[in-house]
Amino acid sequence: MRLCIFTExxxxxxxxxxxxxxxxxxxxGFDGFxxxxxxxxxxxxxxxxxxxxxxxxxxxxxxxxRIRLGTLVTSATFRLPGPLAIAVAQADQMxxxxxELGLGAGWFEAEHTAYGIPFPPVGERFDRLTEQLAxxxxxxxxPVGERFxxxxxxxxxxxxxxLPKPVQTPGPPIIVGGAGPxxxxxxxxxxxxxxxxxxxALDETRQAYERVTAACExxxxxxxxxxxAAQTVACGRTTAEAKSRAERLSLTPGIYGTPAEVVDQIGxxxxxxxxxxxxxxxxxxxxxxxxLLAGEVAPQLP
Numbered sequence: 149m150r151l152c153i154f155t156e157x158x159x160x161x162x163x164x165x166x167x168x169x170x171x172x173x174x175x176x177g178f179d180g181f182x183x184x185x186x187x188x189x190x191x192x193x194x195x196x197x198x199x200x201x202x203x204x205x206x207x208x209x210x211x212x213x214r215i216r217l218g219t220l221v222t223s224a225t226f227r228l229p230g231p232l233a234i235a236v237a238q239a240d241q242m243x244x245x246x247x248e249l250g251l252g253a254g255w256f257e258a259e260h261t262a263y264g265i266p267f268p269p270v271g272e273r274f275d276r277l278t279e280q281l282a283x284x285x286x287x288x289x290x291p292v293g294e295r296f297x298x299x300x301x302x303x304x305x306x307x308x309x310x311l312p313k314p315v316q317t318p319g320p321p322i323i324v325g326g327a328g329p330x331x332x333x334x335x336x337x338x339x340x341x342x343x344x345x346x347x348x349a350l351d352e353t354r355q356a357y358e359r360v361t362a363a364c365e366x367x368x369x370x371x372x373x374x375x376x377a378a379q380t381v382a383c384g385r386t387t388a389e390a391k392s393r394a395e396r397l398s399l400t401p402g403i404y405g406t407p408a409e410v411v412d413q414i415g416x417x418x419x420x421x422x423x424x425x426x427x428x429x430x431x432x433x434x435x436x437x438x439x440l441l442a443g444e445v446a447p448q449l450p
Contacts, residue, residue, distance in 0.1 A: 149418050149449040152180035153438065154220055154378055154426040158198045158259075159189050159398075163207060165432045166199070170208050172435050173215060176442035180216035181208065182250070182426060185223060188259035191398040202235045209243035217243060220344065220378065220426060221250030221325050224276045225265055229283040229303055237288065237314040245315035249284070250323035250344070253277040274331050276302050281322065281339040286310075288319030323376075327356045333363035342374040342424065347402060353377055354420040377417045378426035379403045383410045383440055393437065397430050407444035418450050 153173040157166055170181040185201035188194065201219050208217050217239075222232070240247040253273040254260075260267035268276070279300040290296040290310035298305040314320055324336040325344035333356075336343040343360045345353040357375050364373060379402030384390030390405050403413050414425055427441060 149414060149422070150179035150424045151441070151446055151449070152182055152216075152424065152426045153178050154182045154184075154428045155432060156184045156186070156428065156430060157204070157432075158184060158186040158194055159430065160192060160194050160196070161199065161432050162196055163199055163204060166204055167208065167211055168435065169429070169432050169438070170212055170215065170217075172438050174212050176438050177446070178215060178438075178442060179424070180218065180248070180426075181212070182218050182220045182248075185219045185221065185226065185250075186256060186259055187226075187265075188256065188262050190256075202232075202239060205247060206235075206239045206242055209239050209247070212243075212246075214246075216246045216248060218248030218320075218323070219250045220346070221252040221323065223252060223254030224280045225254040225260065225267060225273060229280040230287070230305060230308065232280070233284045233287040234312065236284070236320055237312045240314035240316055240320050241312065243315075247314070247316075248321045248323060248342075250325060251277065251281060251284070252325055272302075278331075278335060279303050281324075281335060285319060285322065285339060288314055325378075327352060329359060333359040334367075336360045336373065337363035337367045337369055340373060342376055344376045344378060344426070346378040346426075347380070348377075350416050350420060353417065353422070357421045374423055375421045376424035376426060377422045378428060380428040380430060381410065381441070383407060383437065383445060385440060385444070393431070393434070403427070407440070407448070410441075410445050411448045414445070414449060 173181045187198045205217050236249050257267050279302055283298050287310045296308045296310040321341035323342045324340035326332045327348050345356045381403040382394035382401040394401055
């Protein structure tokens, strides 16, 4: 099981906060450091205010050296697909090939209205996501010297040089997430290197994996897809320490308890098919939490 640290900076974090967590996560040996892509806090005042996800990833690309970096997930409503492909490819170059792109349809209407971002109905958001996945992967996969053209309902690209190219070939790994029963499995089967189920119970996560497996088989996909999950975590060396960490959160953590209990809970997701797990850390000042997870949880996982 590969473990990633997953943060929610819109709840209140500066870039310095994120840098400290990413660098400690790298020192601890975690596989990746990921952040949400949101512009509005969902609890509290969110001070000092939101930070841009891809500016963060670009900065961390030169402030770290080994750990993988990415979004879980970027909303297709936030950026046009051409400039998004350029930004992610550039960040991949800056990192030496360590970037991953999580891309989703978007769901949080309040952040759109707060910052003047159009928020179309859910059907159109999924249509836009589908086209964005086709465009981003198409741009990255176009050989140097050739041109890329795309005509869709929402986006048109004509005679694009499809530059710059990322370091990773054919491009940074694509993560598609969610537990939707129809369109999400089909998109994952067609475009994703990894399928992530966030904040769902074990049985629901297992069922979502089964739907994506069936979609991959129906599409005749031969390349394997990575299954992953994401949960908020509160771990303590003792039950009292775990309870103290959990009480500081604004929600009930999905993964909770002593190291042995956390290992057991994550292990059940591994049995369901997950080979990567995103540990959502909400208290970014608590670097000891990362040390504990790396030192007493990670070594016991399969």
